[in-house]
Amino acid sequence: MQKWVVANWKMNGSKNLLNEYKKIFQKHEKLIVCTPFIYLGESAEINLGAQNIHWQPKGAYTGEVSASMLVEFGVKYCLVGHSERRQHFHETNTDVRAKAETCLGADIMPIICIGETLEQYEANQTHEVLERQLAECLPRGQGFWIAYEPVWAIGTGITPTTDEISEVHSMLREKLPNTTLLYGGSVNGDNAATIFSMPNVDGALVGGASLDMATITKIYSASAK
Ligand code: 13P
Numbered sequence: 001m002q003k004w005v006v007a008n009w010k011m012n013g014s015k016n017l018l019n020e021y022k023k024i025f026q027k028h029e030k031l032i033v034c035t036p037f038i039y040l041g042e043s044a045e046i047n048l049g050a051q052n053i054h055w056q057p058k059g060a061y062t063g064e065v066s067a068s069m070l071v072e073f074g075v076k077y078c079l080v081g082h083s084e085r086r087q088h089f090h091e092t093n094t095d096v097r098a099k100a101e102t103c104l105g106a107d108i109m110p111i112i113c114i115g116e117t118l119e120q121y122e123a124n125q126t127h128e129v130l131e132r133q134l135a136e137c138l139p140r141g142q143g144f145w146i147a148y149e150p151v152w153a154i155g156t157g158i159t160p161t162t163d164e165i166s167e168v169h170s171m172l173r174e175k176l177p178n179t180t181l182l183y184g185g186s187v188n189g190d191n192a193a194t195i196f197s198m199p200n201v202d203g204a205l206v207g208g209a210s211l212d213m214a215t216i217t218k219i220y221s222a223s224a225k
Helices: 015-025 037-042 067-072 083-089 093-105 118-122 126-137 162-175 192-196 213-223
Strands: 004-008 031-034 047-050 077-080 109-114 145-148 181-184 203-206
Touching: 004 181, 004 213, 015 031, 015 213, 031 077, 037 047, 067 093, 077 093, 093 109, 093 126, 109 126, 118 126, 126 162, 145 162, 162 181, 192 203, 192 213, 203 213
Parallel strands: 004 031, 004 203, 031 047, 047 077, 077 109, 109 145, 145 181, 181 203
Antiparallel strands: none
C-alpha cells in the first residue's frame, strides 16, 4: 500500500517551488505539502497543509491565522506542535491540544508532532516523554495523525536505527490503532525506502529533502513500493 509523504517546507520555498510541485504532484493523493501560509492560496491542485494554526476562531492576535481562514483556502491538514514551534515559539502541550481541537472542529486533519530531545534520548526517556506528550497533547475526539519526530534527528542527517523507529511506532500503534503514524527526521532519498518498509510507519514527514524536486520525487516513488 502506498504510504503518505508530507512535505514540511518550514520557512523555505518559493512560488517557483510550488509551481514545480503542482506540475509533478497534482492529483497525487498521498502527497501533502505544508507551505508557509502565504502560498496556501496558490495551490488548489495539490493537497495543502498549514504549518500552524491559532486556536481562537478570530480576534486580536496579530500575525496569526484561524481555522476558518485555512478552510477558505482549501487547507485540509495542519501540522501542530512541531518541535520548532515548541522550541522557538514556546508552544506547550496545552497549546498543542487546543490547536488540535480547533483543527478537528474545522474538519482540518491535525498532524500532531511528538518527539524526544537528544538529552532525553540519551537518558533513555524516549517512551516516557512520548507518553506524556500523548497524554497532554491529544485532543478529545478522533481523527488526528501523529508524527514521531525525534528532535535530535531533525535537520541533522542522523536518524534513529530501524529498530528504534519500529519500537516507537509499535508502541504508538498499540495505543492508537486507527491513527495514521508518520516518521520524521532526516528522511532523504536514500533512507526513505527503508522507512516506508516498516509495518507501523504509514508515511514520512520530510523537511529539508522536500525542497529539492529530484529528492522529493525519489522519496515519493519509494512511498509507492
Ligand atoms: P528534516 O527532514 O529536515 O530533518 O526535518 C524534519 C522535520 O522537521 C519535518 O517536519
